[in-house]
Amino acid sequence: MPAAPDPKLLARLRAPLDERAALSLERTLVPRAPEAPWVCLADNDYMGLAHDPQVVAAGKAALDRWGASSSASPLITGYTAEHAALERELGDWCGFGHALVWNTGFAANAAVLGTLPKPGDLVLADRLIHASMISGLLASGARLQRYPHLDLAKLEELLKKHSGHEGVVWVVTESVFSMDGDYPDLKKLAALKAEHGFTLVVDEAHATGWHGPTGAGLLEREGVAAYADIVVGTLGKGLGAFGAYTLFHDEIFRRHLLNFAPEFVYSTYLPPACAASARAAVRCVKALHAAGLDTGALSRRWRDAIRTVVPGTPEGDSPIVPIPLGDAARTLRAAQRLQESGWKVGAVRPPTVPEGGARLRVSLRLGLDENAPAEFAEALRSALAE
Secondary structure (H helix, E strand, C coil), X not given: CCCCCCHHHHHHHHHHHHHHHHCCXXXXXXXXXXXXXXXXXXXXXXXXCCCCHHHHHHHHHHHHHHCCCCCCCHHHHHCCHHHHHHHHHHHHHHCCCEEEEECCHHHHHHHHHHHCCCCCCEEEEECCCCHHHHHHHHHHCCEEEEECCCCXXXXXXXXXXXXXXXXXXXXXXXXXXXXXXXXXXXXXXXXXXXXXXXXXXXXXXXXXXXXXXXXXXXXXHHCCHHHCCEEEEECCCCCCCCCEEEEECCHHHHHHHHHHCHHHHXXXXXXXXXXXXXXXXXHHHHHHHHCCCCHHHHHHHHHHHHHCCCCCCCCCCCCEEEEXXXXXXXXXXXXXXXHHCCEXXXXXXXXXXXXXXXXXXXXXXCCCCCCHHHHHHHHHHHHHCC
């Protein structure tokens, strides 16, 4: 028999879990079968590439050539020709001279914002930036001040207020925000950078693949990629692979991170097969957009259908459609009923979103039948019936 844990420790751990369970907020794991009996609108495979034959074949070929693991940190032997080729592909695609591949998006954000800002710096961040960005910023020692979500007028006010700041001033935002599917006016943000000279970090995780004339993201669509000093992106959402990347116009950022970011230096590196799959996915995304893909029209069609059931569903053209319900228990119940009727969606509750902000999170994907929006709306109507 194993030794019993300290009862005081058990009580301390149990109390917050019991509280979450009572509020329908406890998180649990549910294993997924390889072939689920529902249409998945819960994951982030927006472009439908995770099972694309070209993407899978590229991964299989690299798996045979390189094996299942990189087997070392990137600074030992983990960095391979596959990783280098992916960096070149990503940089050329997005219009940046330098790139660095990471194991996860969380690690990339935490490393960039935990390593580069320093005590004495000022970081102005959108209030709804991802937890990975907050994690890095809190570790950096820099002063963090958050401005109201998407409120660039307030950001401008803060920039003017701190115009004489002695340290480096950083502005941190996502392009497409992960829970609301909305985004800032990036052209206005670029104009603010031109005027005030801050260092701009943009997380493009939920825009990659979906937005832009070649699918490179919202910065590409708005024509302002030249104004972002650091871009963080993911290989595991719109590209259907795994891992993450950072992009830089100036090589000094890359050099500094690969020397000083512990998330990069001290972890076994992303398997080469993941890098090979991601390269194939980039080519697939380019081809889809070259063929005239209109992701914005697809998003608007889904939103129009959903608004016939939940009028508060916001307009937009991103792949993330939040359906605001407010109550956590109602949100869980609706998600379960939808799954039973053949539709899998996310049930997002506090603390991931603010109190009272529980919502169903619909992640759009290519390849569904044109009748899918109307069929989903009817299933949603039934799921919300009392």
